[in-house]
Amino acid sequence: MKQIAIISGKGGTGKTTITAAFASLAKSKVMADCDVDAADLYLTLKPSIKEEYEFRASKVASIDKDKCTECGKCLEDCRFDAISMDYVIDPVSCEGCGVCFRICPVEAIRFEEKISGHYFLSDTRFGPLAHARLGIAEENSGKLVTLVRKQARELAKKNKLDYVLIDGPPGIGCPVIASLTGVDLALVVTEPTLSGIHDLERVVDLTAHFRIKTLVCVNKYDINPENVRKIEEICAKRSVGMAGKVSYDNAINKAMRSEKTINEYDPESKVAQEIEKIWVKIKSGL
Numbered sequence: 001m002k003q004i005a006i007i008s009g010k011g012g013t014g015k016t017t018i019t020a021a022f023a024s025l026a027k028s029k030v031m032a033d034c035d036v037d038a039a040d041l042y043l044t045l046k047p048s049i050k051e052e053y054e055f056r057a058s059k060v061a062s063i064d065k066d067k068c069t070e071c072g073k074c075l076e077d078c079r080f081d082a083i084s085m086d087y088v089i090d091p092v093s094c095e096g097c098g099v100c101f102r103i104c105p106v107e108a109i110r111f112e113e114k115i116s117g118h119y120f121l122s123d124t125r126f127g128p129l130a131h132a133r134l135g136i137a138e139e140n141s142g143k144l145v146t147l148v149r150k151q152a153r154e155l156a157k158k159n160k161l162d163y164v165l166i167d168g169p170p171g172i173g174c175p176v177i178a179s180l181t182g183v184d185l186a187l188v189v190t191e192p193t194l195s196g197i198h199d200l201e202r203v204v205d206l207t208a209h210f211r212i213k214t215l216v217c218v219n220k221y222d223i224n225p226e227n228v229r230k231i232e233e234i235c236a237k238r239s240v241g242m243a244g245k246v247s248y249d250n251a252i253n254k255a256m257r258s259e260k261t262i263n264e265y266d267p268e269s270k271v272a273q274e275i276e277k278i279w280v281k282i283k284s285g286l
Contacts, residue, residue, distance in 0.1 A: 001157065001161065001163070001164065002164070002185070002286045003153075004022075004163060004186075004282060005034075005180050005183045005186045006018060006019045006022070006165070006166065006168060006186075006189060007168035007169075007170070007176060007179065007180065007203060008170050008190060008199070009172065009188070009196070009198070009199025009200050009202050009203035010171070010196060012191075013170075013191045013219055014191070014219040014252075015167065016035070016041050016044075017044075017252060018187075018189055018217065018219070018275060018278075019031070019165060019167040020041060020045060021275045021279075022279055022282075023126040023127070023165055023261065024263045025275075026162075026163050027162075028127075028160075028162040028163065029126075029127055029156075029163035029164065029165050030128045030129070030130065030155045030159070030163075031124070031126070031128070031129045031130070031165045032130045032131070032148050032165065032166045032167065033130070033132070033148070033167045034148055034179040035167055035168065035170075036117070036131075036141050036145055036148065037141050039132065039133060041129070041131065041167045042129070042131060043256075044259060044260070044261060045129055046124065046259060047120070047122030047123065047129045049120050049121075049122045050120075051121040052120050053120075054115050054117075054118060055116050055118055055119055055132065055134075056113045056114065056115055057116045057139075057143045058096045058113070058116050058138065058140055059096045059112060059113050060089075060091050060111075061082075061089050061096070061098070061100050061101055062089055062109070062110050062112070063088065063089055063108055063110075064109070065087065067106055067107065068106070069105075069106055071105065073103050073105065074100035074103065074109065077099050078099065078100055079095075079099070080093050080094065080095050080097075082095070089109075098111050115135070116134065116138040116144075117138055118132065119133075119144065119151065121151060121155065128155045130149075130151040130155060132144050132148050141169075141174070141175045142174035142175050143178075145169070145178035145179055146178045146181075149164075149178070149179070152164050166179055166183065168180070170199075171203075172202050172203055172206045176203070180206070180210060185214070186212050186214045187215050187216075187217055187278075188200060188204060188207070188214060188215070188216045189217045189219055190216060190217070190218055190219070191218070191219050192218060192221055192223060192224040192227035192228045193224065193227065194227075196227075197230055197231060197234070200234065204235075204238055204240055205238075208238065213285070214240050214241075215240070215243035216231065216240055216242055216243060217242075217243045217278055218242075218244075218246070219246045220246065220247070220248040221247060222247050222248055223248055243278045243282060243285075244274060244277055244278040245274065246271055246274045249269065249270065249271040251265065251266050251272075254266075262275065263275065263276065
């Protein structure tokens, strides 16, 4: 079983579109949507949810008015101003630090786990999918990413599948690190813009830090050939291979509106063939 993470230094580079295309090309795989803060792989894969589980990874405080003596200690020590003057804790403002729970002299404050999101095991027309939805303003997305990846690996082992395709989140933070840990290859999808180049450098430095084999794909390469050359120079300087380039094509937008991958919608198109060549190179690189 080989794990492939498709990531990007910034949002909007086409990472999920390419992941969905890979899902239609790979023969024996499970997909994992690890962009739990803004999951959208399901829009193309249209999963049928088979199993749903609660994700609990944080706590919230509440005050038992029958026990509370209104001594004011919690009001003084709450750094987040989450406690009102009538001793009610705002669950949105509460950061779950637990200070009020620990200092209350009459043990009037409860500190309980809350549901932070849900994760799912689903079937799609391309095979099984592990995905999740983090609650609004919730944290611990890195833990949820780790959980989704664990479910995907177990599905792959159970069904004797060859690949785990991970649609990772953008950036270089905790959720990205959780998506990358232990993978066999990272494909970084970038675009030939100034922000794309800047964030490409950051994410390639991240994969180098964890000694993960990395390839780079330039999406919409034909909108700025000069910046493509800069990307190639950056990759050469860091000894990072180029997986390939994908041209700008309105067929991608039409495929998305049809809820299909580009390789389903128009397999003979130039862009579909470019993505297929990248998938072949990734397989050979593994």
